[in-house]
Amino acid sequence: EAGVAQSPRYKIIEKRQSVAFWCNPISGHATLYWYQQILGQGPKLLIQFQNNGVVDDSQLPKDRFSAERLKGVDSTLKIQPAKLEDSAVYLCASSLQGRANEKLFFGSGTQLSVL
Amino acid sequence: GESVGLHLPTLSVQEGDNSIINCAYSNSASDYFIWYKQESGKGPQFIIDIRSNMDKRQGQRVTVLLNKTVKHLSLQIAATQPGDSAVYFCAENYHTGNQFYFGTGTSLTVIP
Numbered sequence: 001e002a003g004v005a006q007s008p009r010y011k012i013i014e015k016r017q018s019v020a021f022w023c024n025p026i027s028g029h030a031t032l033y034w035y036q037q038i039l040g041q042g043p044k045l046l047i048q049f050q051n052n053g054v055v056d057d058s059q060l061p062k063d064r065f066s067a068e069r070l071k072g073v074d075s076t077l078k079i080q081p082a083k084l085e086d087s088a089v090y091l092c093a094s095s096l097q098g099r100a101n102e103k104l105f106f107g108s109g110t111q112l113s114v115l
Numbered sequence: 116g117e118s119v120g121l122h123l124p125t126l127s128v129q130e131g132d133n134s135i136i137n138c139a140y141s142n143s144a145s146d147y148f149i150w151y152k153q154e155s156g157k158g159p160q161f162i163i164d165i166r167s168n169m170d171k172r173q174g175q176r177v178t179v180l181l182n183k184t185v186k187h188l189s190l191q192i193a194a195t196q197p198g199d200s201a202v203y204f205c206a207e208n209y210h211t212g213n214q215f216y217f218g219t220g221t222s223l224t225v226i227p
Contacts, residue, residue, distance in 0.1 A: 101147040
C-alpha cells in the first residue's frame with residue numbers, strides 16, 4: 001500500500017515570497033491533516049480536512065496560510081507571504097475516516113527554509 | 116490547549132540494553148495515545164498505540180505502559196538496536212475529531 005506522498009522534499013525561499021506544498025494521502029483515507037514541525041519540537045496541527053471540508057483550522061495563521069482539498073483527495077498548503085519563522089518541516093498525514101482513535105499515517109514532509 | 120511533555124530530551128543506551136522513554140500528559144480527558152518514531156529527514160512512523168481502558172500493550176520488542184493516575188506514558192524498547200536511534204514522540208488524542216497533540220520528543224541514541 002502506498003503511503004502519504006508529499007512534494008517537494010525541500011524548498012528554499014526568501015521572506016515575503018510565496019510557496020506551496022502538495023500532499024496525496026493514502027488511497028481511501030477521508031481525513032487529511034497538515035502539521036508544522038519546527039526544529040526540535042513536536043508536530044503542531046495546522047488544519048484538518050474531512051473529504052473536501054475543513055474540520056478544524058483554528059491553528060492555521062489565516063493571514064498568510066491557506067489550504068485546500070477541492071476534490072477530497074490531494075491537498076495543497078500555501079504560504080503567502082512567507083516569514084522567517086515559517087521555516088519548518090510541513091508534514092501531511094491521513095487517517096481512514098477521522099473517527100476518534102484512528103491511527104495517523106505521515107508523509108516524509110517538506111522542509112522549508114525561509115531566508 | 117494543554118501540552119504533552121517528555122521527561123528526558125535525550126537518551127543514550129548501549130546496543131542490546133533495554134530503553135525506556137517517558138511521557139507526561141496533562142489532559143485527563145485523553146483517551147488514546149500513540150508513540151511515533153521519527154528518523155532524520157523522515158516523517159513520524161507509527162510504533163504502537165494504547166487506549167485509556169488499557170494499562171499495557173505489547174508489540175514486537177516494544178511495550179507501552181499507561182498510568183492514568185499520574186498521567187504518564189512510557190515506551191519500553193527491548194534489546195535496543197542501532198536502527199532504533201531516532202526521536203520518539205508520544206501523541207495524545209482527546210478530541211472527537213481525531214486530532215493528535217504531540218510532545219517535544221526524546222532523542223534516542225544507541226551506542227554500538
